[in-house]
Amino acid sequence: MNRIVLKNPRVLAVLILCVLAAGAGVIFFVPAMMNTPQTVTDLHIDSEAALKLDAMKQISKKNGITEWELEAATATLVKEENQAILTRVHVVFYTKDKDTVILTSDQGILDTETHDMDFNGNVVVRHQTYTLKTDKLHYKKKPHIIHSNTKVWLENTDAAMEADTMEIRINDNQIILQGHVKGIFSENFNLP
Incomplete structure (x- = not known):
């Protein structure tokens, strides 16, 4: 050693x-x-926001049954307006038959009291084989309905339809298109 x-x-x-x-x-x-003490420079204080989050997840239940699950990349809770301003939104709505309706959008607003929501910017809704695209969409929690008063485009492998307005009754698995409805259907398209 x-x-x-x-x-x-x-x-x-x-x-x-x-x-x-x-x-x-x-x-x-x-x-x-x-x-x-450390000095912080370039600090911007938003007097309208009560809280800013880098990520948000919220689940809404009614009588113990999950109605929807929302995720957003960012959320800004706004004072006195009962709103959460959301970016890069992803929502999964559940039907009474446990099917899922998936919605994505660039932005959204969640009413923190009623849980009604507004979506805009590249709004896409997917349910089973159907895909719906529009610029703006609204969700009403109490009737569990998604609706749009702007032009929508609905398509699957056998059909494509365009309409001025649309309503999705989530619990009833119904899509109602109204106003200048046009469509293209393949020979394989079957009405239920």
Whole structure:
């Protein structure tokens, strides 16, 4: 076994002094650095927002049954307006038969009291084999209905339809298209 033996007492004394000086520096400077106030620059305070979240997930239940699950990339809760302003929204609505209706949009607004919602920007709704696209869409919680007063485009592999307005009765699995309804149907299309 090799042993390191310091034969020069001066080298040993210098080493001990260095260790003691480093220890004293840590004991004195670290607490001083931690107690020094840090200055924050370029801080923007939004007087309208009560709370901003980087991610949000909310589940709505009625009589113990999940009606919908909402996820958003960001949420800004607005004071006194009972609203959450959402970005990159993803909502899964559940029918009474446990089917799912999936909605995505760029932005949304959730009424934090009624749980009604408005969606805009690349709104897409998917249910089984159907895909619906529109610019704006609204959800009413009490009747569990999605509706749009702007032009909608509904398609699946056998048909494509366009209408001025639309209503989806989630619990009844019904889509009602109204106003200048036009469609293209393949020969394989079957009406239920």
